[in-house]
Amino acid sequence: MSRSTGRRREVRGRHLALAVLLLVPAALASLFVGAGELSPLDLLRADSGAALLLLESRLPRLLAILLAGTAMSVAGLVMMHITRNRFVSPSTAGTTESAVLGVFVATVFLGAESVMVKMVVALLFALLGTLFFLWVLRKLTFADVVVVPLVGIMLGGVITAVTTFFAYRADLLQSLSAWTNGDFSSVLRGRYELLWLTAAVTVGCYFYANRFTVAGVGRDFAVNLGVHYDRVVNLGLLLVSATTAAVVVTVGNIPFLGLVVPNLVTLVLGDNLRRVLPVTALAGAAFVLACDVVGRVVRHPHEIPVETVAGVVGSVVFLLLVLRVRRVAG
Amino acid sequence: MTSAEAFARVRRREHRVLALLALAAAATVVAFCVIALRGNWEYALAIRARKVAAMVVVGSAVAVSSVLFQTVTNNRVLTPGIMGFDSLFVLIQTLVVYFFGALALSSADPRLLFAGQVVAMVVFAGALYRWLFDRRSRDLYVLVLVGVVCGTLFSSLSSLASRLINPNDFVVLQDTLFANFNSVDRDLLAVSAVLVAVVSLWVVRLFPRLDVLALGREHALNLGVDHRSVVNQVLVAVAVLVSVATALVGPITFLGLLVANVARQLAGASRHRVVVPASALLAVVALVGGQLVLERVFALDTALSVIINFVGGIYFIALLIREAKR
Secondary structure, eight states, X not given: OOOOGGGOOOOOHHHHHHHHHHHHHHHHHHHHOSSXXXXXXXXXXXXXXXXXXXXXXXXXXXXXXXXHHHHHHHHHHHHHHHHTOTTOOGGGTTHHHHHXXXXXXXXXXXXXXXXXXXXXXXXXXXXXXXXXXXXXHHHOSSOOTTHHHHHHHHHHHHHHHHHHHHHHHTTOHHHHHHHHSOOOTTOOTTSSGGGHHHHHHHHHHHHHHHHHHHHHHOHHHHHHTTOOHHHHHHHHHHHHXXXXXXXXXXXXXXXXXXXXXXXXXXXXXXXXXXHHHHHHHHHHHHHHHHHHHHHHHHTTTSOOOHHHHHHHHHHHHHXXXXXXXXXXXX | OXXXXXXXXXXXXXXXXXXXXXXXXXXXXXXXXXXXXXXXXXXXXXXXXXXXXXXXXXXXXXXXXXXXXXXXXXXXXXXXXXXXXXXXXXXHHHHHHHHHHHHHHHHSOHHHHHHHHHHHHHHHHHHHHHHHHHHTSSOHHHHHHHHHHHHHHHHHHHHHHHHHSOHHHXXXXXXXXXXXXGGOXXXXXXXXXXXXXXXXXXXXXXXXXXXXXXXXXXXXXXXXXXXHHHHHXXXXXXXXXXXXXXXXXXXXXXHHHHHHHHHHHHHTOOOHHHHHHHHHHHHHHHXXXXXXXXXXXXXXXXXXXXXXXXXXXXXXXXXXXXXXXX
């Protein structure tokens, strides 16, 4: 990953302040938008129905959005560093698709009722799928910056085909679409708490950030600096897989989140992971929040899942990024 | 061995491969129609014959469009499906329902409607991909990546539009979009068969120029081929063929990739006169044979495209690894 040093600027307090400034109004909007009427006035009047709606549905939803958005964009950022490729993220490396396969396997073969079992199996599959992707990458002698995600996307397609085939046989196609389509409409209190795990993972990423940055420069360089390259990479993969698994199990897949947000942020602020990470986390949360609010407003009182909105916005941004990067790189 | 003898040998091999493939295609078709035929023979045969006809039309459309597309993009890892052509068609269809309502879709003459959709597809796909090819004809992988993401964009937009459609209209739309080989509309099948035949005949006259085009843009220009005009004609043909295949059975992304490459390997030649019919025959064998195995052996019926995507996806990755090593 190389970027012209001229573009790199210090992350100062104002960037963070700006991100928070964007996030707060969006979060407030999210609390008071939805099928059920709820206005700040209702809360002031100490309306018990309004308080219930807020505590049981709106607040958990907001927290889930913030946690998932933060975690997936940070996971994408870490993955960018580990693979040293700007276009690699959980959704372009087969990680997400493997996690979905894991959830499916847990449901069918283990009859998993417990969310924890699903989560652990999804994590194992996500890890295996990503390791397989890295193995394929090593086979590519000519790993062009754009070939790598292409392989990942194809791998994801193959894994999805396997999942679809078995889901079809087990008559689970409908549940499958629930796991593959990110949607916050079913988030209530008691059904999102697993996502707090990702908060811990995100904090872990922050403390490991410098080592990921060094690993991102390359194996030899990292070893020269006394960093256990393999250990760092494996830890990174574990963190990314855990995040992906938790998000897939709780809300489903949100396309392009781990790809577009870290790319936009590093485009503006440079590559130092530790500096960029907080802004990326906030920007990811804001992106999901905005997509979710849009999805709730466009066809009020019905909802458009965040997956669809993020798919449209994300792919347009991604296209602009790819075309722009090529122009810069010549 | 003189060059004339070598030439004759290549020709003999081409003929042998084509004859064998034709035989294999005929055998799978017959097997599909007669194996485990019980009850009312005439009735069952008529149903199976229509299914086979649909598979032959779709297989030919996918195979011909893939080979042509690979030639104009000068790359063997591309197919219109990977580039998002078929999701573009689904998007157009969804937008028609969104703007005119399902009533228009169900009350209008399906043939007229289909013609309108194909025209829209040709215009949009032509403009979009023309622009892409012009911009970065050298940078192939960017083209693929952009195509893949365009596919995601189109299907996200379709799903957005389909959620804005009222629920009754949505049911009608879903019926038209998720058709499979079991429920192909007879009128549409007839129109599609005619369209595929006409387009195929139309592109046959381009074959010699396409052979030159396969040498690369510079060579083709030096040898006096009007590159731009041929590419434009091919893009129009591809758009029509993809529309036909997608309208009949929905997207089968990797089938074209699989048959075009296997056909090239089998025939050991790149002349379009050989590769195009060979891959069409292979597509028929893959579709009819696959459906035969699924239906009679596993007693499943709609998962064929899933299996083709599975096999094709693995093949695609292997192909990328091999191409990259060169």
